[in-house]
Amino acid sequence: MLPTDVIDRAHAGRCTKEDALLLAAVPLSELFALADELRAEAVGDAVTYILNRNINFTSMCTGTCRFCAFREDDGYKLEIPEILRKVEEAVCAGATEICIQGGLRQDMRLDDYCGILESIKFEFPSVHLHAYSPMEVWHAATGVGDGVSIRDALTALKKSGLGTMPGTAAEILVDEVRARICPDKLNTSQWVEVIRTAHRLGIKTTATIMYGHIESVQDRIDHLFLIRDIQAETHGFTEFVPLPFMPYNNELGRTMIRNGNYGTTGIDDLRMHAIARIVLHTHIQNIQASWVKLGPKLAQYALCCGANDLGGTLMEEKISKSAGATAGEYMPPPEFDWIIRNAGRVPKVRNTLYEYI
Secondary structure, eight states: OOOHHHHHHHHTTOOOHHHHHHHTTSOHHHHHHHHHHHHHHHHTTEEEEEOEEEEEOBOBOOOOOTTOSSOBTTOOBOOHHHHHHHHHHHHHTTOOEEEEEOOOOTTOOHHHHHHHHHHHHHHOTTSEEEEOOHHHHHHHHHSTTOOOOHHHHHHHHHHTTOOBBOOOSOSOSOHHHHHHHOTTSOOHHHHHHHHHHHHHTTOOEEEEEEESSSOOHHHHHHHHHHHHHHHHHHOOEEEEEEEEOOOSSSHHHHHHHHTTOOOOOHHHHHHHHHHHHHHHTTTOOOBBOOHHHHOHHHHHHHTTTTOOEEEEOOSOOOHHHHTTOOSOSOOOHHHHHHHHHHTTOEEEEEOTTSOBO
């Protein structure tokens, strides 16, 4: 049985790291019941999703992340007309959000990142642009010929039409882990700098964790508490998204599989979502179960383990697919509704800021 004081602290939004370590080992029935109770307390029975399109505008990248299967030396780069065509398709299908991310091209400057946003906003002024990870912002600010501050880069991007940012490139916010899986990526303090600066400029972001590789349970907990601390300061996160590592077609995954580690199991994934709900309760209201990563059936079950959002229609998704995800790239609204209603919940279409549409 979970101690009463642990349950009381969870309801008050004051879960400690010691509590979280205990939760990582308790029987699943107790863990899931507490997470589901807190979910109901925070958001009720509504389960949200968004009509959006994901555009990965280039696969070329100077990065050396060991977990990536998307990067290509001689990959593709979408030109502005092709990006606009994809946006038009999405808008015609009812999308309210365009999510834009890509590799780190050596020749991409801040003006290029701004130009993509400006071109879309000129043609489709009402669409919300959810774009550029903290790594891309860092690259835009410090890349060839620029050398501007993070604040100036974000200010320019916001002026060009940036609405919100994905809080990706977080992976595990523990530098010892980052040194082993993505040594050339921005470090923890740099990721936090970009996020805090964005929030101070009124640019809300998501928050993520990529788990299930070489990190420890303590690393996961440290990551969650860092996210919680930032949120207590800035109130700028709209959601938290646990992302299980996909171990196929990449260097890190091949090493793991040779050693008999095939990545997360369904139990691992559900436990991660439940602990995220409990640790972040009263701080971050929305916990997303990514149907692309988990598959629709496990994502549906995550709705009983603390999650209250299923992400977006996407229309295309290349990064997870390249690493072995098999759930597909598009889920139509009627399928979202079907999954949610069959979980005994109420489907709600939302916008990027979690306002019902």
